[in-house]
Amino acid sequence: MKRFPFLIVVVVVLSGEVVRGQINRDLVIGQAEATPAPSDSFFDDTVLHDISLSVNSKDWRALKDHYLDDTYYPCDFRWRDQVLRNVGIRSRGTGSRSGVKPGLRVDFNRYTSKQSFLGLKSFVLRNNTQDASSLHERLSMLLFHRMNIPASREAHARLFINNQYAGLYLIVEAVDQDFLKRTFAEDGGYLYKYDYPADSAPYYFEDRGSDAKSYVPLPFKPETHDTDPRPEFLVDLVQTINQTGDAAFRSTMTAYLDLTKFIRHLAVEKFLSDQDGLLSDYGGMNNFYFYRFDNQKLFAFIEWDKSEAFKGGVEYPIFHNITDVPAAQRNRLLSRALSYRDLYDLYLDTLIECVKSANEVEAGSADPRGWLEREVERESNQIRGAALSDPERNFSNDEFEQAIRDLTAFAQQRGAFVTGQANAARVP
Amino acid sequence: MLIQGLVAIATVASGSMNAGAVPHPTEAFAPSFASVLRSQGWNAADESALGIGQAAAQATDGKSEKKPEKKKKKKSDAIAPDEEVDPDQVVDGGGDAGHFVWKQHPSIRYGKVFRLDVQAKLQEDAHGSYAGARGVACPSTPLPSTCLWELHRNRVGIEGYFFKRIEYEAERELTEQELTDKDLLAGYTPTSLWKDVDVNVSYINNVQVQAGRFKVPFSLDELTGDSHNDFAYRSLGASNLAPARDTGVMLHGRFFKRGLNYWAGAFRHDGDNVRAKKIKGGDGTFAARVTGTPLRKLNKALFSSLELGTALTISSLSDDSFTPNGLRGRTLFNHDTFYEPVYVKGHRRRWEGDIDWMMGPASARSEFMWVTDDRLKQGLGDQDLPDARARSWYVSGTWILTGEPKSRPVKAANELLRGGFGAVEAAARYERLWFDSVNGADKDASFRNPRTNSIFPRGERALTLGVNWIVSRWVKLQFNAIREQVEDRETSPVANGGASWSRVVRFQFVL
Numbered sequence: 017m018k019r020f021p022f023l024i025v026v027v028v029v030l031s032g033e034v035v036r037g038q039i040n041r042d043l044v045i046g047q048a049e050a051t052p053a054p055s056d057s058f059f060d061d062t063v064l065h066d067i068s069l070s071v072n073s074k075d076w077r078a079l080k081d082h083y084l085d086d087t088y089y090p091c092d093f094r095w096r097d098q099v100l101r102n103v104g105i106r107s108r109g110t111g112s113r114s115g116v117k118p119g120l121r122v123d124f125n126r127y128t129s130k131q132s133f134l135g136l137k138s139f140v141l142r143n144n145t146q147d148a149s150s151l152h153e154r155l156s157m158l159l160f161h162r163m164n165i166p167a168s169r170e171a172h173a174r175l176f177i178n179n180q181y182a183g184l185y186l187i188v189e190a191v192d193q194d195f196l197k198r199t200f201a202e203d204g205g206y207l208y209k210y211d212y213p214a215d216s217a218p219y220y221f222e223d224r225g226s227d228a229k230s231y232v233p234l235p236f237k238p239e240t241h242d243t244d245p246r247p248e249f250l251v252d253l254v255q256t257i258n259q260t261g262d263a264a265f266r267s268t269m270t271a272y273l274d275l276t277k278f279i280r281h282l283a284v285e286k287f288l289s290d291q292d293g294l295l296s297d298y299g300g301m302n303n304f305y306f307y308r309f310d311n312q313k314l315f316a317f318i319e320w321d322k323s324e325a326f327k328g329g330v331e332y333p334i335f336h337n338i339t340d341v342p343a344a345q346r347n348r349l350l351s352r353a354l355s356y357r358d359l360y361d362l363y364l365d366t367l368i369e370c371v372k373s374a375n376e377v378e379a380g381s382a383d384p385r386g387w388l389e390r391e392v393e394r395e396s397n398q399i400r401g402a403a404l405s406d407p408e409r410n411f412s413n414d415e416f417e418q419a420i421r422d423l424t425a426f427a428q429q430r431g432a433f434v435t436g437q438a439n440a441a442r443v444p
Numbered sequence: 445m446l447i448q449g450l451v452a453i454a455t456v457a458s459g460s461m462n463a464g465a466v467p468h469p470t471e472a473f474a475p476s477f478a479s480v481l482r483s484q485g486w487n488a489a490d491e492s493a494l495g496i497g498q499a500a501a502q503a504t505d506g507k508s509e510k511k512p513e514k515k516k517k518k519k520s521d522a523i524a525p526d527e528e529v530d531p532d533q534v535v536d537g538g539g540d541a542g543h544f545v546w547k548q549h550p551s552i553r554y555g556k557v558f559r560l561d562v563q564a565k566l567q568e569d570a571h572g573s574y575a576g577a578r579g580v581a582c583p584s585t586p587l588p589s590t591c592l593w594e595l596h597r598n599r600v601g602i603e604g605y606f607f608k609r610i611e612y613e614a615e616r617e618l619t620e621q622e623l624t625d626k627d628l629l630a631g632y633t634p635t636s637l638w639k640d641v642d643v644n645v646s647y648i649n650n651v652q653v654q655a656g657r658f659k660v661p662f663s664l665d666e667l668t669g670d671s672h673n674d675f676a677y678r679s680l681g682a683s684n685l686a687p688a689r690d691t692g693v694m695l696h697g698r699f700f701k702r703g704l705n706y707w708a709g710a711f712r713h714d715g716d717n718v719r720a721k722k723i724k725g726g727d728g729t730f731a732a733r734v735t736g737t738p739l740r741k742l743n744k745a746l747f748s749s750l751e752l753g754t755a756l757t758i759s760s761l762s763d764d765s766f767t768p769n770g771l772r773g774r775t776l777f778n779h780d781t782f783y784e785p786v787y788v789k790g791h792r793r794r795w796e797g798d799i800d801w802m803m804g805p806a807s808a809r810s811e812f813m814w815v816t817d818d819r820l821k822q823g824l825g826d827q828d829l830p831d832a833r834a835r836s837w838y839v840s841g842t843w844i845l846t847g848e849p850k851s852r853p854v855k856a857a858n859e860l861l862r863g864g865f866g867a868v869e870a871a872a873r874y875e876r877l878w879f880d881s882v883n884g885a886d887k888d889a890s891f892r893n894p895r896t897n898s899i900f901p902r903g904e905r906a907l908t909l910g911v912n913w914i915v916s917r918w919v920k921l922q923f924n925a926i927r928e929q930v931e932d933r934e935t936s937p938v939a940n941g942g943a944s945w946s947r948v949v950r951f952q953f954v955l
Contacts, residue, residue: 070824070825071824072787072822072823072824072825072826072895073826074763074826075766075895078766079766081766082766085766087722087766087767090824090893090894090895090896091824092824101891102891102892102893102896103893104893126893127891127892127893128891128892128934129934243576244576
């Protein structure tokens, strides 16, 4: 009986956090991200890191020769004064795969499941072969962080293979169970990577019927629970998007997706002129993970690979691939969501919020430049030496410098363009 | 019994006369003739009465047992389709003209000039294992799903001879899948659907020459035909370490009335078992095997079918492939990989010793295998590494509950549709397969990565309990329960490294 008052308190507190049967994820995410992680120093972007890998010389050649293959090779890993043996690396990427400067996935637990490094089981070394500046991804993820949207932590590093400089790489936090735990305070749910092979039909969240095989393993490739990926929840989600009537759509979707987060995610991508995100210029969707929370129907989008951001340029329209494409090529989820006034306004509001964030001047400083422009300068200065001496760089030094100038111009001009388009799109 | 024997002799003799078959000059007539009689269901007591065979030998060597041998249960008269028949004793009763007969197999024959037998082998499994086991996963489905049924083997083939002494065979699997172009581009090694495709020249029994694609002479269990194995699955060592088939040339022969047999050959690679989609396998292989019955002089009744064997192979190993080229360890039933291949280069050396004993309705077998692979320049710093090592052993036993004498295949005295129940045999096998490196098993300094100096020891133990029901010469049902436990929890397919039980019921039909 003594426990009864305590239980009442717990129930009252929880009732405030439970919205339509689910725990308020904003609170959970906020708490999870606020906790310092042991790996923070590894993603400290105020310094240019050095990473050394000791690999059998034949393996490094084989990894380059067979860069389209996902074969793992063993290596020893060194960062600062820490050496980790028994580590696995493999070639990775889709469009960025390269036999000259391979992108790498580094798995600390490849050969021993319990092995980790600063709490990480793996991370990605992005080769940035499609980005002359090498900054698109890092700048984009920083903006997502500023907008309180979950995204990978990132920092640049010089990679040494058997003591030879192998090029400038971007350290990218892998979207895996460690990421889920840090971001959502849980890792028991179902993580899928949206997989979009070049020869497959673009997907716009249209209803492909109730056959689970139409959704899993393509385009939603299971990353966890791969022997029991529970695709029926994805089928339910897609069918709810496509079949639910207008009257019930919002309330029904609440169990499956936080539409406000989806809209904000999309708005940030659009501000960044991302050509290959949720609304890809190459057709359908691309570059995201999809996570279903443990014991819930609720899904969440997670950003991935922003190397194509900024490429749309300053005047990339904010309704590109939304209203300027035929109906068949419109994202079904977004089309339905934007038909609601509050979500439509949220889209425009988030774009303006991105403008403000990008243009935010440094407090107490006389520097009139906004955050994004200053960040371009800071990061480019940090990596310039390593980028220009990169033995496997995919771009000339002139192209690197021009790309930095283009980013600076973007930072200076994008805000005004987006503001103009957003204001013009306001509905009285 | 005597009458049956006479009938058998008359049948065989008439067949021999019709075919014009003449025993080879190098062969002693009586013992070989006795083996044919035994294959027709004749037993030792009958042999003794006629003064031939082992019983006769016992009676004439002055050391024979005075007490008459206990009468054994008579086997079926007919030859089972998957029964091995001494080619020297193949008898054709159809004369010189071409004709069709169906004794052991559907057969077209033309005297001693030509013979073509058509064979078929079908094995359909109903099986189950732990939840999510890949061994019971449905093939080619995008989502994981479980299939109760598996068409395990579906083979057709031909065999026969030209001029009696040039034998040939060709067998093809119909259910395995070819690799796609994408697989081949990705560097996967194609697996041949052709099984045994070879020619054997047998003018001299002591020195026969076999060429083509056939089993490398290594491992008693691997060399036992799949349709008359005592268990649904071969042992861990045979499945993971023995070479199995390859293309090559081999000399083989026998001495002392099969008291000593030998095989020695050179092969292109080191067998299908150690190759896989991403494992290139060894190259040029020399293999030799010797078997014999050295103890039969001591006590024929006890040791005449106690055969000892040993074999070795030496293969060259390259590191040309970008993937590790070492051996892998997979579980018996589900083929879960508990030991990934390591990088190797140099030579692979195998050795095995085996014992095979049949005594009345019982049998026992045991085998030990030992394999080492060089790892020259395979370290992370291109340095030499200690040899990778694999070892395995098994002990197995069977007992025919219905009393027939043990043979492979088991022959039911009274088949199910001929007024009987068939033969029922109980079988058990316990075995272990494990891997490490020759510098020992220091777990603190050993790792699981394929270029580690000291290989983390990993292995599996398995217990198989089975009942075989030989319904007829064509049909057999095998019931096996298999308990497996991977010794390394890290690589165990089962949660927390526990043991798992799998079960299989196999329906086998041979033609």
